[in-house]
Amino acid sequence: MIRTLRYNELEQENRQDVRQLVSELAKRGKLTLFLGAAAGVGKTYAMLTAAEKQREQGIDVLLGWMEAAAYPDTKSLNAKLQFPVLSKKNGLMDTEGIIQKRPGLVLVDNLEPVNGPNAMRPKRYLDVETILGHGIDVYATLNIQHVESLNDIVSRIIGWNVVETVPDTFLEQADRIQLVDAPTDEIIQRFNRAGLNESEREAQRKFYRAGNIDALREMAFRYAAQRVDSQLEQYMQAKKISGPWPVAEKVMVCVSASPFSKQLIRMGRQMAAGLKSDWIAVYVQTPQGFSKDKEKQDQLSRNLQLAEELGAEVVTISGNHIAEELLSLARSRNVKQMIIGKPLRSRIGEWLRSSVVEQIIRNSHGINVHVIPASLKSDQEPRAPLRGYRSFSLKSYAWITVSIALLTVILHPFGLTFELVNIALLYLIPVLLSAVYGGIGPSFYAAALGVLAFDFFFVPPFLSFTVADLRYLVSFVVFLAVAALTGSLAARLKEQLRFSKQREAHTASLYALSRQMSAITDIHSLLENVSRQVSQMAGTPVAIYLPDDKNELRLSASSFVHSQLGQSDSEMVIAKWVYQHGEIAGKGSNTLRESSGLYVPLRTEDRIYGVLSVNLESSHAVLSPDTVRLLEALCGLAASAIARVKLAEEAKLAHLMAESEKLRTALLDSVSHELRTPLATIIGSVTGLIEGDRLFSPEDRLDLLATIRDGALRMNRLVTNLLGMVKLESDMLHLRKKWCDVEDIIGVVLAQVKDFQQHRNIRVELPDHIPMILGDEVLLEQVLVNVISNAIKFSPDYSNIDVSVKTEESSVVIAVADAGIGLAAADRERIFDKFYRAEATRHVPGTGLGLAICKGIVELHGGLITAQPNVDRGTKVMISLPLNEESKPSPLPPEGETEQP
Amino acid sequence: MTITENGARILVIDDEPQIQKLLKVTLQAHHFEIHEATTGEDGVLQASSFIPI
Structure with missing residues (x-):
């Protein structure tokens, strides 16, 4: 030691x-x-x-x-x-x-x-x-x-x-x-x-x-x-008392899949506690060490879990040279103490590993290496069986036997004409093939079989295993050595390939997911994508739970549409627990180990967005720590993608809110002005009449009364417009269609606008015959009143306003032309927008509602309203209303009111 | 509202015809001399020529 x-x-x-x-x-x-x-x-x-x-x-x-x-x-x-x-x-x-x-x-x-x-x-x-x-x-x-x-x-x-x-x-x-x-x-x-x-x-x-x-x-x-x-x-x-703090040097424990590693891990923990430093548990995954051996994998994950429980940072690296990888990690992480186990018995299969210890000691410059011999006690524990490269495949051995027999049958007639060396070389072909396709075991088998066949059929004395010339023995040994070498090389290459393929698959799935996610803006396709990717990766069904509006967790996506996965109460309870605590739970984790699935929270730094559950019912295996980590990485990705989508939605909502806020302010401004002006005149006039009754002459009194009426009418128009707008907005405006005469409508409108037309000269030009149109009389009157009052508002006194009606093939067009201030080209469309008012008309009071309502009503009738410049100056508003087929002969007006949304 | 007979002059500047009409009728009934302007520009112009008291 x-x-x-x-x-x-x-x-x-x-x-x-x-x-x-x-x-x-x-x-x-x-x-x-x-x-x-x-x-x-x-x-x-x-x-x-x-x-x-x-x-x-x-x-x-x-x-x-x-x-x-x-x-x-x-x-x-x-x-x-x-x-x-x-x-x-x-x-x-x-x-x-x-x-x-x-x-x-x-x-x-x-x-x-x-x-x-x-x-x-x-x-x-x-x-x-x-x-x-x-x-x-x-x-x-x-x-x-x-x-x-x-x-x-x-x-x-x-x-x-x-x-x-x-x-x-x-x-x-x-x-x-x-x-x-x-x-x-x-x-x-x-x-x-x-x-x-x-x-x-x-x-x-x-x-x-x-x-x-x-x-x-x-x-x-x-x-x-x-x-x-x-x-x-x-x-x-x-208290910020500076003292001789221990250095930030770290302790590193090299973990393998042997049960003995547990002892090393505990030792590392103690040493780290003694040095008051952090510690790392490292496992180097090599292509050779990569095995499908279930028990070994489990032991390894148990070891790594123990290290994690004891507070180690668990690192898994992959590489070919264990010693090199360990040392480079140690250097990069400022590790000063390294703990590594030395197997008690040196076995052929483990001479590579013991040389790892020697390599590390040789190159450890500045790192203290503690080599711990395996204790007898841990040897008593059931040892994991020697790693087998692959499962024994009878099929490949059968193939080899058949092919060598075939080769022998083919070669035997020519045996004496061929050089013996050539025959020996031909026997190498099945060896090489089996090395490439079968691995090391089959290649040895092929070599042995080949040597036996060669000896029996081609080396004198024929049809016997005895060898007359002992030099052939050398050939046999060389033959076997070549087979062993190529076989092990090919087998290792294959393992390496498989290993890198698996790694590549992990990386690829992460990459694919992250790339797809950055492109998706819709939460449902996002969830579907995530569940599909994860279930492909884990090879089992996957379900995703997200909270609904009331923050209750709901099953939001599952990789198999028709499965009952994620529906049961117990699954829901676990998912809720995970959602609340933000910790991984289920099979293979610390919490609820016995449940049939693994539940991973979808969390970002500050929030938990949902839970992803992986169903492991069908497979008895616990997911390997590698897969769990990949799963966590995927869930992190998914969480950030969900976060992105949610934030985008929130931003959109905020934008909408700001828009409606703007609208509300505009509405309040214009409506309050429009309401208060006529109110002020009404209140003023009435107050004057009451207080100074004696002062006023009868004409004055009449004047004031007219003012009151004008104000009231103006308010009435505004309220009608506002209500109309609200109805239009909420789709509550229904047409009470009747057969109506355009001439009548114009007459009613002229009577209405007479009160405030001041000195404008309204001229009406009607053709001899105007077909009846099917429409809502009251609403059409409102349209015309709005349009004509606009013409009055925006044109000077004593100017002409021309109202004309033309019958076209399938429509009646009412045109209102004024000689007013006119419209800029850009405004011609926009004046029909709600609350929009042309720049040139800002000084004129108004709400910006009138034309919007006109548009709404006309469109409900299936017509069209447009604005264009008048011939000389001013604006011409054209209202085109469709003519119904049956309107031409102008039949009896149907009395029943038909409603049309 | 004090009633003065000495013919004080008032210049009413307002773009709302209804308000103007109201003020004109009411003030004239109280024997004020009324002048009207509908824009600010016109109001300044009239104020300089007609000097309201």
């Missing part, structure tokens, strides 16, 4: 942003850990006493979980204090119930148990984590033997494996650690006094030996001391 430790004392300030630290602390509940060496030191007693103190200060205490107390003093204390207790749910702690009750403090006795396979969270510490996440404080007890990173040492001391462990990363989050200790003999005495039955007592007697307890106590002390140390460091950081 090469072991050199070196501590660089470089100063590094503000390793963490203090503010971030404080804000994170503010959100979470506080965890106080009562740590002891073994059961019986009085942890639970200490916890209950501390909780009682909290209760005296008015804090709401809830007993989340209490083991059946075996110790009389604890039992009596618990009975005396009577904390409120929540009933168990399915024999487990009712985490959801606790969160719902929102107490100030929850007591959890024993942090380490593994919940049942069907539990929401597989381990109790995850329950506690959830409770803390809701801002509730927790008091919890724990025995030192359950600390994950101490697992190896503990099992060595006490002689059996501790299965229930709590990862160090969780324990490091504890805000306070209270060490509860008692002298060794007292612990043993307490054990003897405890109310256990005989079998339990017998089972545990082995554990309660003085040596064991002493060792465990020491470990507890050390662990607590380490924690105090790191708390001091945090304090110094928080």
Whole structure:
């Protein structure tokens, strides 16, 4: 074991942003850990006493979980204090119930148990984590033997494996650690006094030996001391006290698919904690090491998961040369300590690996390499079987046998005319072919078979395996060597190809998705795309859940249209959980391992947009960490794409809102002016009439009354227009079609405008015969009033306004021409827009509604309204209304009112 | 509204004919001398020539 430790004392300030630290602390509940060496030191007693103190200060205490107390003093204390207790749910702690009750403090006795396979969270510490996440404080007890990173040492001391462990990363989050200790003999005495039955007592007697307890106590002390140390460091950081910070050097653990790697990982964790540094767990995937061996893959993913749980950054790199890849990563990440395992037994299959260790040591300049020999203990664990390159394929062996037999049959008649060397070379052909297509096994088989056939049929004495000339033996060896070499080369090439193909497929699917997503702006096709891509990648059905308007999660897309995937309640519940917590859950994750799918949140930095579920019911396999990571990457991509689409939608909405806001302001401005002017004249005139009645002559009085009427009429027109507009906008304007006479309509309109035409001269020009048109009389009158009053408004006094009617082939055209200010060419279309007013008419009061309503009404009639310049000056507005076929003979007007939307 | 007989002159500038009419009738009934202008330009011009008090 090469072991050199070196501590660089470089100063590094503000390793963490203090503010971030404080804000994170503010959100979470506080965890106080009562740590002891073994059961019986009085942890639970200490916890209950501390909780009682909290209760005296008015804090709401809830007993989340209490083991059946075996110790009389604890039992009596618990009975005396009577904390409120929540009933168990399915024999487990009712985490959801606790969160719902929102107490100030929850007591959890024993942090380490593994919940049942069907539990929401597989381990109790995850329950506690959830409770803390809701801002509730927790008091919890724990025995030192359950600390994950101490697992190896503990099992060595006490002689059996501790299965229930709590990862160090969780324990490091504890805000306070209270060490509860008692002298060794007292612990043993307490054990003897405890109310256990005989079998339990017998089972545990082995554990309660003085040596064991002493060792465990020491470990507890050390662990607590380490924690105090790191708390001091945090304090110094928080208070910005500069001190000799440890350097930012990192520890790197090289992980392989062997169970022994677990030991290395725990060791790395301890070393990193001792150096107060970050650590990395690395796995180098080589084409040779790439295997389909299920068990090995599982072991590897278990190893990597353990590393992740212990707080390592897990890195998987792919390359041909393990040593080179490891060293280059170590250099780029400032790794100063490297931990690598050395297999205890050197096997032929592993001589390559042991040379990796040597290569690393040779090139490690400046990196301390710790080589850990595999312990006997881990060797006792079931070893993963030697990797097989590919499954044994009978078919390829049959092919080889057949082809060599065929070759022999063909060659045999010529055997004596051919040179023996040529025959030997011809026998190489099946070897090469099988190497290329079959791999190393078939190629060896082909070589052996070829040698045997060659020997039996062609080497004298014929038809026997004996060899007369011993020089042929050399040929046989050369033949076999060539076969071995080409076979292994071809096989390796094939593996490499397969491996790079898989990598390429991963990259390609990411690339394809990202490219497609940047092009899609519609959320539904986006979701379809994502689900299709992901299901292609994972090879299983995929469903996507998105929240609806009420923030309720709904199934929004699924890769198979007709499947029932994602519909069941349980799936929905998990999806909701994932959506709320933003954490991955389901098969192969920390939460809800036993469910049939994997649920990945679609999240960006600040928001969760939905949940993607991968159905793994059909395959019993857990997805490999690689695939999960790819899945997460895809989900990240999908989330950002959804975010983009949503933002675009929001932007569009905001734009629309701004538009309607503008419209509303315009409406308010113009309408308020248009309403208030006539109102002011009416109020003024009426006030004058009331107050100064005696003053006015009869003519004056008549004048004022006329003003009042004009004002009222003007308001009436405005209100009619406004209502018409509202009706048009909301599609509520229905035509009451009747047969109407254009001449009549013009007559009514002229009477209406007479009151405000001042000195304009309105001239009407009608042809002899005007066909009746089918339309809404009142609305058509409104159109004409609007158009003529516009003509009056925008033309000077004493000018002419010409109203003319022309009958065309299929329509009647009413033209209103004035000699007013005219229209700019650009305005001719736009004056029919709502609230639009030509630049030249800004000084004239108006709402910009009149012509818009005219357009709406005329179009409802199936007609057309246009504006064009008049011959000399001014504007000519043409209203063209369609003539119905039956209108020509002008039959009896149908009395029934037909409605037409 | 004080009634003065001494013929104070008032210049009414407003582009709304109805308001003008109202003011004209009412003020004349109160024996003011009224002048009218419908645009600002016209109003300034009239104010200089006719000097309202």
